[in-house]
Amino acid sequence: MKHCLVVDDSAVIRKVARRILDSLSFSTSEAENGRDALEQCRTSMPDAVLLDWNMPEMDGIAFLVALRKEVGGQEPKVIFCTTENDVEHITRAISAGANEYIMKPFDREIIEEKFQQVGLL
Secondary structure, three states: OOEEEEEOOOHHHHHHHHHHHHHOOOEEEEEOOHHHHHHHHHHOOOOEEEEOOOOOOOOHHHHHHHHHHOOOOOOOEEEEEEOOOOHHHHHHHHHHOOOEEEEOOOOHHHHHHHHHHOOOO
């Protein structure tokens, strides 16, 4: 079973994402900021990361840059999931190593489509 780490400071978003990922047969874990997410990745590298942009302590971009420098940190498929939808943000995310980009609000169909595009399904 593939594992996805859901990183978002909103407990509601994490719960919704977890329910969708469960229905797609993923095991999931959660982190409420990039710092906690990085610690979890150092312990056990996930197959995928669903990543928010704006979070306290360490935002999504800072986490992504740090993740890609970790041993095995190139492996997870990282999908940004955020309200930031301008070209500059999308370009920064892809340049930092994101594999895909989803706009909030999202639903099962969008998650499933993006996960298929990056080869997770």
